[in-house]
Amino acid sequence: MGEEKTFECARCGRCCNQRLILLNTEDVFRMAEHLKTSVPYFMEKYGVVFAKVGENKTPRLYLQVRGEKCPFFSGEGCSIHAVKPLMCRMFPVLKPGQTAGEIKRFIDEHAASEGVKSCRVFRLPDATPLAVDREAMITSVIYDSAETIYYANLQRTDMKFIYGLLRSVNRPQLRTIVADYLFNGSRESGLIFEQAMFEIQALCQVMDWKKAPYMVVNDGANFEPGRVLVYVSPQDARDIYEASTGGQIEAVFSQANPSVADPSFAFVSVAMRTDGARGMMLAFMGKKDDLRGVSASGEAVIGFCPSDGSMDRIAALNVFIDPEATRS
């Protein structure tokens, strides 16, 4: 592929008449702040809805365009250019490595209005490779992944919580990992990113139990067959160990999701009861073959032991998944 060209937007506004414009929560807070309104007022005034659209199984936020054009379109272009939604900032190059021809086909298939078919991209030869806005793309992948997980798990909208969640995960370290995955095709970075998102999923599930949320941290350490190292807080490690009988604890495997970055890996979340009232959720990743005893709905027995024998100092547990002990 030749050198990527930067798409030069004519700011003609022909793409500003789509029926629905995908927003993320950070877009909503940023635009509301810019317009000096509250978030609820902004959502009501501009018709921001929380809806399932098309084939998407998970509801997301959309700006409904009720007139002929987006309410933010003025004769001179976007009136909120500096704070416009991430989707608008990226359009029409929505993936790394896209050519003008691929973008034209996408617009032909998905555009909700004819106007956008005269976007400047249609004047470019099909083979022209176009550069994606990398920073916007990274932000979009992090925000979209986290929001989709949140909405899929909780089906409710605590906007302030989601806003805080997005800001807390959008850290330079994770951005570097996502960039390595997206632009260098790094399998390791893909796995680490998926693990981070899976831990958010476990966090959401814990929240749904109305338990004190806590984050399981896993550094993607080396995995031996049947053994996964899971990092938890020292207090959680102590709780888990003390609640277990002889290092064994009954657990319900709530989910086992295959990895997209490397299908030979799977992410597993485990729900446990450490006493009658308190539940816990662990999320970890392992080689699929090593996790063969895990069933998505069945119960299993897993063993825990402190990583160094000292309950005061440890912040990690070895988790032994014993396929023989798995009950079908």
Ligand code: SF4
């Ligand atoms: S926010 Fe701006 S760029 Fe996006 S659709 Fe509206 S007018 Fe167009």
Ligand code: SF4
């Ligand atoms: S239709 Fe194309 S050229 Fe016109 S504003 Fe949208 S992206 Fe820019």
